[in-house]
Amino acid sequence: MRDLDNSFGFQLRMLHLEVDRRARQALDIFGMTPARVTALLVIAANPGCTQTALGDALSINRASAMKMVNALETLGLVSRETAADPRAHAVTLTAAGHEAMDAMLEALRKADEAILAPLGPEAREDLLATIRLLSVQPCKAD
Amino acid sequence: MRDLDNSFGFQLRMLHLEVDRRARQALDIFGMTPARVTALLVIAANPGCTQTALGDALSINRASAMKMVNALETLGLVSRETAADPRAHAVTLTAAGHEAMDAMLEALRKADEAILAPLGPEAREDLLATIRLLSVQPCKAD
């Protein structure tokens, strides 16, 4: 049997599976999912971004980004404003979106806490620093 | 704006997004996906497991596990054998499955390498050890 314990991709996938499952549970009462919260966070960090820019930030294409915005708009969390370029839409959080985001982040923080329980403060900082180092930060949408 | 840099869940999701994207590219020529490889690995680690047990190991339900086995069987990578309990199927890798798995793991190793490039040997071991510590290892399917 192959030594899966040493496969970074496999281990990360297993961890993500668990984190995602817990996040999904935590977000269920909001009618949200991890993918939607991620989109919401990117929009919050880049108010007025276009749908195409949002897609680039999330590594998804225009059509998929539009569907996400549709879902968030239906939930009343974001709105499409007119942009300088009349072809584009400027996507921004509504007041309800800002409020909801705070509640969701707190719910996610609790879900993360359950996962991170085995780690002390230093180990958590090290882990976060390492992940940040590896991750191409796709939160710039402009 | 909320400090997303310090949100473990958000950072992990972003990292997973990138790792998954590269893994998907690497597996494309095999007609495989990360989810299918994970299932294949669990089956390889637990030869003769039932579909329900596979589902438990992957945190998915029976119906979804059956679909995965169907896909892997169609690709000729696994086979359903008769189990002690005639209600169940014993799922095992075929010879082709074992061969293909080696090639896939090598392809994934290369994809991981591209992500891990910023880390030295020690940092990689630390990261892997930490992830293993957090991850409830769902690779026991029996």
Place this chain on the structure above:
DNA sequence: TATTGTTATACTCTATAACTATA
């Protein structure tokens, strides 16, 4: 009664391709 596999159906998230309107 409980469990295994199965089928049917549906939802989320992604993709591609083609269309429109504007640049």
Place this chain on the structure above:
DNA sequence: TATAGTTATAGAGTATAACAATA
């Protein structure tokens, strides 16, 4: 010609609910 948004369609991966066979 290129770009932003849209629509239609499709596929992967998940879920629930109900069914047959077996324990």
